[in-house]
Amino acid sequence: MRILPFRGYRYNPSRVPNLDDVISLPYDQFKGSRDDRFHQRHPFNIAHLIMNPETGEDSPSWNRYTRSKVLLDQWMEESIFLQDEQPSLYPYFQDFPQAGGSPLTRKGFIALGEVTDYSQRIVRPHERTMAKPKQDRLELLRSTRVDSGIIFVLYSDPEGEIEALLDEVTGPPPAMTAAGPDRMSNRLWQVSDPPVIARIQRAMQDKPVIIADGHHRYEVAVEFSREAMRHRSEDPAWENYRFKLFSFVRLESPAIAILPIHRILRHLEGFEPSRFLQQLESFFSIEATEVAGGVPPGKLEELLQRMRLQQTAGHGAMGVYLPGLKRLALLTFRDESARNLDWPADKSETWRQLDVSILQVAILDGILNLGERELAQGDFVEYVSEAREAILKAEDASCQCVILLNPTPMKQVEAVVEAGDLLPQKTTHFHPKLMEGLVFAKHL
Numbered sequence: 001m002r003i004l005p006f007r008g009y010r011y012n013p014s015r016v017p018n019l020d021d022v023i024s025l026p027y028d029q030f031k032g033s034r035d036d037r038f039h040q041r042h043p044f045n046i047a048h049l050i051m052n053p054e055t056g057e058d059s060p061s062w063n064r065y066t067r068s069k070v071l072l073d074q075w076m077e078e079s080i081f082l083q084d085e086q087p088s089l090y091p092y093f094q095d096f097p098q099a100g101g102s103p104l105t106r107k108g109f110i111a112l113g114e115v116t117d118y119s120q121r122i123v124r125p126h127e128r129t130m131a132k133p134k135q136d137r138l139e140l141l142r143s144t145r146v147d148s149g150i151i152f153v154l155y156s157d158p159e160g161e162i163e164a165l166l167d168e169v170t171g172p173p174p175a176m177t178a179a180g181p182d183r184m185s186n187r188l189w190q191v192s193d194p195p196v197i198a199r200i201q202r203a204m205q206d207k208p209v210i211i212a213d214g215h216h217r218y219e220v221a222v223e224f225s226r227e228a229m230r231h232r233s234e235d236p237a238w239e240n241y242r243f244k245l246f247s248f249v250r251l252e253s254p255a256i257a258i259l260p261i262h263r264i265l266r267h268l269e270g271f272e273p274s275r276f277l278q279q280l281e282s283f284f285s286i287e288a289t290e291v292a293g294g295v296p297p298g299k300l301e302e303l304l305q306r307m308r309l310q311q312t313a314g315h316g317a318m319g320v321y322l323p324g325l326k327r328l329a330l331l332t333f334r335d336e337s338a339r340n341l342d343w344p345a346d347k348s349e350t351w352r353q354l355d356v357s358i359l360q361v362a363i364l365d366g367i368l369n370l371g372e373r374e375l376a377q378g379d380f381v382e383y384v385s386e387a388r389e390a391i392l393k394a395e396d397a398s399c400q401c402v403i404l405l406n407p408t409p410m411k412q413v414e415a416v417v418e419a420g421d422l423l424p425q426k427t428t429h430f431h432p433k434l435m436e437g438l439v440f441a442k443h444l
Contacts, residue, residue, distance in 0.1 A: 001122055001155070002114040003204050004243055005087035005197050008190075008439040010176065012082045016044055019178035023186070023437035026149055027051050028133065028216070033064065037181075044080055046437035050140070050148055065143035072144050086192035089200060090439050091166050092247055093174075096184040096432045098257065106255035106432075107163055109200070110150060110188075110439060112243035113209070115221045123153070124210045126413055126423050129219055130376070137220045142227075147245045148440040151214030151221075152430060154251040155207045162203050163250050169196055176438060184432045188439065209248065210417050212430045218244065240443035247434050256410050259429040262390040263359070263403040264382040268368060271400045273324040276367065280320070283341070283362045284331040291328045295321060295391045299328060304387060304404065306330050311406045316358045319404035323394045333358050341366065348419040354412060355405055356427045363403070375425065385429050 016022050021042035025035070030047075033054050038047035049072055052064040075081060090110040097103050116122045137149065157163065174187040191197065211218055221244035228241035249256070265271075280286060291299060303319045307330065310317035316333030341361050343352055351357055364370040370380055384390040390402050408427050416423055 001204055001207055001209055003089075003201055003246075003248075004112040004114075005089050005192070006112045006240075006243075006441050007084050007087055008090060008110075009081045009083050009442060010439050011044075011437070012079050015078070015080050016042075019176055019437070022046060023178045023180065023435045024050065025181065025433055026213075026436055027137070029433060044075065046148065049075075049144070049146070050436055065139045068140060069143045072146060084190060084192075087197075088190045088192040089197055091170050091189040091191060092434075092438070093170065093187045094180075094184060094432055094434075095187070096182070096257070104255040104257065106249060106253060106257075107166055108152075108247045108249035109162075109166060109191075110245065110247050111200075112240075112441065113151075113153070113246040113248075114242060115218065115225050115244050117222065122208050123218065124208055124417050125215055125218075126210060126212075126417050127215055127425060127427065128422055129215050133216045134220050134223075137217055138223060141220060141224050144442075145241075145444050146440055146442045147221075147241075148436055149214065149217040150245050150247045150434045150436070151218050152212040152434050153209035153214075153246050153248055154212050154256070155204065155209050155248055156251045157203070157207075158252055160250065160252070162200060162248075163253070165196070165199060165203075169193075178435065178438065180432065180435050182432065186435050186438060204248070209246075210251070210414065212249070212428070213433065235444065237443045240441075245441050251410070251414065257431045258407045258410060258413070259385045259431045260387075260405040260407045261383050261385055261426045261429050262387060262405055263426075264384060264390055264393055264399055265368075265380060265401040265403070266382065266396075266398045267379055268370075268400055271368075273322040273327075273400070276401070277320075277322065277325065277327070277329070279367045280331060280363070283337040283358075283366075284333055286329050286331055288327045288329040290326055291321075292326050294395075295328055297388065300387060300391060303328060303330055307404065307406050311355070311409075316353070316355050317406065318355055318359060319402075321391060321394060321402040321404070323399060323402075333362075337362070348416070348421050350412070350415045350419050351421045351423075354408060354416070354423065354427065356408065356424045359403060359405070360424050383426050385431075 022045045024038040024047040027050050030051055038045045049068050052068045054064050092108050092110050094106045169191050170189050175190045176188040178186045225242045228238040232238040307317045310332050318331050320329045387404055394402050
């Protein structure tokens, strides 16, 4: 991939001495158009720009996007942000705890990367996108021309050449540090030394990348780059919008953490838990346990551990909690069942081995008749990354079933992408999320 340094905009430390107050999760982690953790934390929090809340008085001339533009102009005039004088790359390290182990450090660097069509296979997706969030991000970009939403991508470097170079240049204290959610910390350095930048550019030039997080933002960048090219005769700076802000992380890093995404099923017409359990027997071996007084933490952890053991042994496995039956069950997919499923004809054998693919084809579509159209409505399935949270949500009377999943291994993600497939929706939750507000690009 072709990458470029850029003159980043960062918070002015004389105006904002504590960066903890002004960084934010990306827009797609918000519930609706607002997240009070960030909007109410500080009047200069980046959330006010990237997710300006809607109001009942919005109009074509005055809305969340135009308000972001007015606010950005005001902050620029007040020197809330300062632009770095030298084109730079920005090593970006995230330190985060892991369950039952020592903290991990995910090492990446932020640079501008050239946007290209997926057909060129330089940038490779792993999931589908939806039109509504893409239109939202495109309108914001058109209004503000700010490239703030960093795309998290993975590059392969088995020898760790780039990461070793990052270790060399991050010896001095970071230029910026900020605490994020879930005991995560962010460290950012500025590297403007041309020989170092050139070494990283050479190392990256022949590498394709896999999008981990940011598919919608990437596809918006592709569309905006086409629009920008129509304006380049007006100002050469439009040419820079052929590039997008990326954080590049080594695919082989031991700090690549993928969380599972569990499913909570609600409002299914005619759902009968006893019949559903019988239908599951067509595809799975079932080991059920009665949990009359709710699911004790020990029972839940035991189930999750057994699911992980089945995955390690090469078997598809998931957990099911049926509050109406007071049953917690381990489902192990029987190998011979694969021959009896109506798999999508365009999917590879690798895709069919994913737990989420088995869930989609055998259970959601095959038993419950929840196809892509029904899932897109958003009325029947809620997605949660924490197993205990999913179980607690089952106390709501509308909950009919909780389906617990293992994390999808990175090797499976890579294999599916290499096969040219897309993973089912809500397969991966890369952790931690990249934070917004550390550095951004604006070319006009």
